[in-house]
Amino acid sequence: MGNQKLYKGSLQTIILKLLAQNDKMYGYEITQHVKELTKGELKITEGALYPALHKLEAEGLLDVEVAKVGNRLRKYYKLTENGTKETANKLAEMQEFLKTMQHLVNPKFSLE
């Protein structure tokens, strides 16, 4: 398990990106999906996931749907139009961030 602190600031971007790929997802599905994709490297904790989802919903980036699954109700999240736009912005920001970090951590010297 890597340093979870390093991932903390990226939680919203991760959620948005996942929703952009999967149409609609519920909370538990998101945690499992992330675990699978990162081979257990990143574990989204329950105490962080739902507050992040609720915040995104309050900002109007996510919409909710509820369906009865078996004997319980399940709340699905999906991107709103604004959410789709914001996902693109956040991903661009993330790329920029990764590039900067790459430069900082692993500077390449050149004669330019």
Next chain:
Amino acid sequence: MKLTEQNIQNLYKFTRQHYVYHYDVQTELVDHLANDIEQIWEENPTLSFEKARDTSFKKFGVFGFMDVVEAKQKQMSKKYWKIILRFAKEWFTFPKVVTTITIFLLFFLVLQIPYSEYIFLTTILSLITVEMVILFKSRKEYKIKEKKKEKIFLLEEMLGATKNSYTGFTMVNLFNFVNLTRFDFSNLTIYWIFFLSITLTLLCILFYITNYVIPQKAEELLEETYPEYKIVKNM
């Protein structure tokens, strides 16, 4: 292995015991715990329901469901505020803007006559009293609902029983300020009176919206906010 209906009811009770009082918040947590318990059972089928449940709950950390509840409350407060603004806008467009201007002018003129501070205090005090009475009534209704174990949604409580106390707080503060400092309105410049009249007008609108308009439209607003509202109330 799948959870039984009884297990699900037990999970609802469990969230209630851990200070999650509203059905909308409970539902999301119950589904999460249920999924996790089923996952835990896949790896360890002999574990009892209670043990699996507690293992799952531990993953939420030392504060349990508190973080989730807090975030949800913040989200709903924002939502409530947006609803208020939606209705408030009407008061600044024709035809209601006429009423708004009339109220404003009334305050503006009245506050200029001698001893107007008493008029000011009486207005505020009567508004506070009316709001208290309404709040008291709706809290009572809410308690009855709670006793009957009806499902209460977070926004439902905000619309009816708590109202986030925006108007109440402001009015009590204003009242105390003017009363305790023995404020004399006759010394005030016209700009201050203008400002005070605007504040009072806005408070009146806010008061009317939170206490009369929104509670009347509560059902509609709840259905709009919660896709599950209708399903649940018919269950």
